Amino acid sequence: MPGYLKAPRATVHDMPPEVLSRIFTVLASDSAGRMGFSLDWITVTHVCKFWYQVARDNPTLWSSINFIHPRWAQEKLIRAKSVPLHIDYHHGDIDGSEKAGKEALSLALNKMPLIKTAVIKAPFCALEGLVEKMCGLPAPIIEDFRLVCHDDAMDTSRRDLFSGIAPRLRRATFFGVQINMKTTVFRSVEVLILGTMRTPVPIPDFLALLANLPKLVELRTAIAFRQPDTADSARLACMAPVVLPNCQIMQAIGAGNNADVEQPAATPTAFLKWVTFAQPVDLTFVMSWYCDELHDNSADAYEQVFGPLDSFYSSHDMQFVELDVVHSIHSQMDDVKEQLDLQAQSKNGTSILLTFWFLDEVFPEDRAPLAEEFAQRLPRDDLKSINIDTVDIGAHIWHSLFGELKHLEEIRAYLYGSFFSALLKKDTHNEERCIFPSLSKLILYFDGEDEEKSERGCWERLPEVLEFRSTHGAPVREIGILPQEMVPQEYLAPIESFVAVHEWTM
Numbered sequence: 001m002p003g004y005l006k007a008p009r010a011t012v013h014d015m016p017p018e019v020l021s022r023i024f025t026v027l028a029s030d031s032a033g034r035m036g037f038s039l040d041w042i043t044v045t046h047v048c049k050f051w052y053q054v055a056r057d058n059p060t061l062w063s064s065i066n067f068i069h070p071r072w073a074q075e076k077l078i079r080a081k082s083v084p085l086h087i088d089y090h091h092g093d094i095d096g097s098e099k100a101g102k103e104a105l106s107l108a109l110n111k112m113p114l115i116k117t118a119v120i121k122a123p124f125c126a127l128e129g130l131v132e133k134m135c136g137l138p139a140p141i142i143e144d145f146r147l148v149c150h151d152d153a154m155d156t157s158r159r160d161l162f163s164g165i166a167p168r169l170r171r172a173t174f175f176g177v178q179i180n181m182k183t184t185v186f187r188s189v190e191v192l193i194l195g196t197m198r199t200p201v202p203i204p205d206f207l208a209l210l211a212n213l214p215k216l217v218e219l220r221t222a223i224a225f226r227q228p229d230t231a232d233s234a235r236l237a238c239m240a241p242v243v244l245p246n247c248q249i250m251q252a253i254g255a256g257n258n259a260d261v262e263q264p265a266a267t268p269t270a271f272l273k274w275v276t277f278a279q280p281v282d283l284t285f286v287m288s289w290y291c292d293e294l295h296d297n298s299a300d301a302y303e304q305v306f307g308p309l310d311s312f313y314s315s316h317d318m319q320f321v322e323l324d325v326v327h328s329i330h331s332q333m334d335d336v337k338e339q340l341d342l343q344a345q346s347k348n349g350t351s352i353l354l355t356f357w358f359l360d361e362v363f364p365e366d367r368a369p370l371a372e373e374f375a376q377r378l379p380r381d382d383l384k385s386i387n388i389d390t391v392d393i394g395a396h397i398w399h400s401l402f403g404e405l406k407h408l409e410e411i412r413a414y415l416y417g418s419f420f421s422a423l424l425k426k427d428t429h430n431e432e433r434c435i436f437p438s439l440s441k442l443i444l445y446f447d448g449e450d451e452e453k454s455e456r457g458c459w460e461r462l463p464e465v466l467e468f469r470s471t472h473g474a475p476v477r478e479i480g481i482l483p484q485e486m487v488p489q490e491y492l493a494p495i496e497s498f499v500a501v502h503e504w505t506m
Helices: 017-031 040-046 049-056 070-079 098-109 131-136 203-211 230-237 270-274 298-316 364-377 395-402 417-422 456-471 489-496
Strands: 064-066 085-090 115-122 144-149 171-175 191-195 218-222 242-244 249-255 275-277 282-289 320-328 338-346 351-358 385-389 410-414 424-426 432-434 441-445 478-482 500-503
Touching (some): 070 098, 270 298, 338 364, 351 364, 364 395, 395 417, 410 417, 417 456
Parallel strands (some): 144 171, 242 275, 249 282
Antiparallel strands (some): 320 338, 338 351
16 A cells, blocks of 8 residues: 555564563573573573573573583573572482582582572582581571481581571571581571481580570471480589570470480470470470380389470460370381370460370370370360370379369260260269369260270260259250261260260361
């Protein structure tokens, strides 16, 4: 058409470099969960020389470095120039020479002042000689550092990491690494994870570490603590409690009395005697035991486990509102045959969880004393909920531990004969009376294949007990059953005439 002007065709060169560079950054980020660790996006830089040059001149695109291809990792270190680095070294993923991988990691650690996050997982043979680099250079911008030595052979205990300078470090993880317990380099750390050190840690040294963690929010350990010897005991006698003002989560996994006789390990709860918290905290302690130890030296074993908790309860003036005792089988875990969880929740939000991993078969008569000891030591006047799963602690224990509870509202249990008897109590005149005056809800587990846990006689007499409690001013108003469909109808029908019955779900 006359007067028609043909628009010029746009070319790849018409896009401003900063816009194209931003597109590459988004593409690189989308191609892998962490920016730049995958290079699937890099094919777009081959469209033309202009695109290639724009990508090469953007150092941020090359700042996230894994070491699968060591030569490419070294090239990225050059292209990243002086921008903050994110390094991820997994020794088992290296494609090619392990020596080349170690050399590339060494070059990366030479840039420690530029590293923002670092994940290093390798055997000691790959890390040997690199400790000097990790300890000799400051790390002024590092925020997350994770070091895992697969064979527990790395030792940095004689020096400070990062030359003692890491003011932005917020998260630190060490597995198989003996660290300096007197370091102050972790003063900004909020999350600290320690595991599998070669030698047990003296409790005074561990407390010295905690004293230099003023911002700590979460602590998780899987280390063995050394039973205090004469020298340790003397040091502990002179130590003031360590205050952790911001801590909210503390988890310690350790050994029970099954440690080396020549170097016995303390239980993971031991250090709690010398620690105080400024706010509610979730405490989790995991112990491994041979069940016969509970018989051979039970008083001492119980005191080692529960004694430190006593000081914790008293220092916080705590009363607990929930108690859970749960038994399960973890056959998929090496050497662990059974597990017992003892858990309590306080009215101010503080929680305690003790997990016992039994290294051989444990019987109910071995589990019950642990549950009894835990319940006996708890400040429990205000207890409102009790869950006893598969642990029959005996009617007399129910009476002695819980009989005078005036605020108990809910009980979860199998209908053992002992629990059934605990719903009533005989006084000195052999007359039945109600205990647990506030009890209004029962959650009853049912196992049709275990007559001991689901005794027919208890179910058949339950309506009588419900009627007695109702006429004596302490009625049960609700019963939940898990699973309800397995309970014979002749058990349910009489109960439903006294109380609402429904299927309870976890």
